[in-house]
Amino acid sequence: MMKNEKGTRPRAARRLVALAFAFGVLSLTGAGVYAGLQATATSTSAVTSGTLLMTLSGDGSSGGLPETISNMAPGDVYNVYVNLSNTGTLASAAGMTLAESASPANALTNGSITGEGLAVSITQCSVAWSSAGACSGTTTSILSSTLLSAFGSPQSLSNVPSLAASTGKLAHLQFSLSLSGTETSVNGTAPSQTIEGLSTTITWTFSEQQRTATTTNA
Amino acid sequence: MLHPHVSFLRRTAVFTAVLLSAWLAVSPAAGASAIAVASARSSVASASFGAVVTPTAVTSVPSCPSSQYCTSYTFTLTSGPGATPAFFDVWNSGSVRLVGLSYRATWGGPGGIDVTACSVAWTSGPGGPGGPGPGGQGTCSGTQTAVMTNETSGTYDPATLSGTFPPARGGEIYLEAQAGAPAPPPNAVVTVSxxxxxxxxxxxxxxxxxxxxxATTTNA
Incomplete structure (x- = not known):
């Protein structure tokens, strides 16, 4: 028994040492091969990405947006004048959209009374609008009068040529909000469904997309 | 039956694969183009409009003895000798100016009534409440305007003459109603809306x- 135990231990130790030696040799040999075959060639590519930025500001003497309208009666129209500016370094694509969300949503915005509520229209002037709302240049319809209840999805804005053309351009827009409705109040009481005496805050979001991506072979 | 650790590892692997697939599917579209947005807000409050009947200082108003105003005014109109008019006020309870108002008076039976507006409160005339004389008509010391003349029961009478409606927000005019000719039946219960x-x-x-x-157009 004692003889067998003594005979097994040295054999196992010898195997372990042999294995370690083999790994050591292989590692040294492999490193030598890699070091011997490595070659490099370097150069640089300088890349700057473009920016696609858009801002809203008042046009001329107008306060622009945001706006606060109080005591609006059916038929009233409230115009503000804004500059929609492409301030980035990338041109925009021709398509542009306007989205809205109202809080709270009520008869002014959600179409619960057919044909009644707030409507928005946008007209572009080729030059800045006057304070009296006159355009001495050429006017172009960007969005015809559209009830907010029709904004199930963002509305496409048409004819925004100056923004789509190139960077640094701006569009002079008349942003017009009107209230439609025919209602009769009887004995001081509004109809059960009414656009009277309501308040809401509408968030408008203009969106533009970058110009078509390009492939350059230089 | 799988070992619990194996099952957990398998579920994790499947979940990771699903997430990776979704990311791979979405990322090319998101990275393909840029979108710029500019947003702003509009805060809008709409007006209310209407007119209500209010109690008058000249006579008590049975249909609304304690409230600030009535949604309509109901009174008993006496006729014949000793008849006394009914007095009531109309108040612009809305938030916008008025340029007109429609009246409707209803009662059972034939006849007509007269309604007259005064720009100031009626005062008791001879024979009026507490007055000594017959007739009981009130006295208008301001401008007097006819609102209804022998008005038939149940018809609207759009009144657009100055003085027949309170134009200003919170404005008030003062009305007197009495039997016309021919008069409604005695003690007709009249409702003015x-x-x-x-x-x-x-x-x-x-x-x-x-x-x-x-309607107004505002350039702001």
Missing amino acids: LSVCSGGAGCSDGTTSRQIRA
Whole structure:
């Protein structure tokens, strides 16, 4: 028994040492091969990405947006004048959209009374609008009068040529909000469904997309 | 049956694969183009409009003895010798100016009534409440305007003459109602109601006239 135990231990130790030696040799040999075959060639590519930025500001003497309208009666129209500016370094694509969300949503915005509520229209002037709302240049319809209840999805804005053309351009827009409705109040009481005496805050979001991506072979 | 650790590892692997697939599917579209947005807000409050009947200082108003105003005014109209008029006020309870008002008086039976507006409160005339004389008509020391003349029961009478409606927000005019000729049946119970329409085909008073201030265009 004692003889067998003594005979097994040295054999196992010898195997372990042999294995370690083999790994050591292989590692040294492999490193030598890699070091011997490595070659490099370097150069640089300088890349700057473009920016696609858009801002809203008042046009001329107008306060622009945001706006606060109080005591609006059916038929009233409230115009503000804004500059929609492409301030980035990338041109925009021709398509542009306007989205809205109202809080709270009520008869002014959600179409619960057919044909009644707030409507928005946008007209572009080729030059800045006057304070009296006159355009001495050429006017172009960007969005015809559209009830907010029709904004199930963002509305496409048409004819925004100056923004789509190139960077640094701006569009002079008349942003017009009107209230439609025919209602009769009887004995001081509004109809059960009414656009009277309501308040809401509408968030408008203009969106533009970058110009078509390009492939350059230089 | 799988070992719990194996099952957990398998579920984790499947979940990771699903997430990776979704990211791979979405990322090319998101990275393909840029979108710029500019947003702003509009805060809008709409007006209310209407007119209500209010108690008058000249006589008590049975249908609304304690409230600030009545949604309509109901009174018993006496006729014949010793008849006394009914007095009531109309108040612009809305938030916009009025340019017109529609009245409707209803009672059972034939006859007509007269309603007269005064720009100031009626005072008791001879024979009026506490007065000595017959007739009981009130006295108007301001401008007097006819609102209804022998008005038939149940018809609307769009009143657009100055003085027949309170134009200003919170404004008030003072009315006197009495039997016309021919008079309604004795002790007819008369209800006077009012309506204000924003104009258009939906006006329920049978008119299409706009009875609130003209629409405005604001350039701000």
